[in-house]
Amino acid sequence: MAVRREVLGDEHVDRSIARTTPLTEEFQDLITQYAWGSIWTRPGLDRRSRSMITLTALIACGHHEELAMHLRAALRNGLSREEITEVILQSAVYCGVPDANTAFRIAQETLG
Incomplete structure (x- = not known):
């Protein structure tokens, strides 16, 4: 907990x-x-890495209802807004542009 x-x-x-x-x-x-x-x-991964993986997995699987929560968690885990942008851009190539577009919308709503 x-x-x-x-x-x-x-x-x-x-x-x-x-x-x-x-x-x-x-x-x-x-x-x-x-x-x-x-x-x-x-111990195998730090929380920053786990956050990046989690964001990518949520984007790839279309679990948008969980994305805002994990965007806030990524900031708590030390990712910068710029790094979050890079994660979403990377996911556009490997997960699809529509999913990245939705992720950017959610990130804008969540992080401002």
């Missing part, structure tokens, strides 16, 4: 926890333990 809070911010995590229902409780536990406890804490 500590890593989840450090990466996503207390406000986001508190909102997620507050919206937890009996239906989603086990899923929230799974995310916290697996994604934030097992993957984001591994």
Whole structure:
């Protein structure tokens, strides 16, 4: 939970926890333990690298509903706006221009 809070911010995590229902409780536990406890804490990559990979994966798979959250996380993890721009530009070549166009729109709305 500590890593989840450090990466996503207390406000986001508190909102997620507050919206937890009996239906989603086990899923929230799974995310916290697996994604934030097992993957984001591994020593093989730093958080900046993990953020770049995550942004690219979200763009590639069209998971735009998660992109704004991870754009804010990327800033928390030390990426500059210029580096985020580079990640989106890189994804245009390998993931597709329409997905990068959507990512730029979301980044503009999220980061200003």
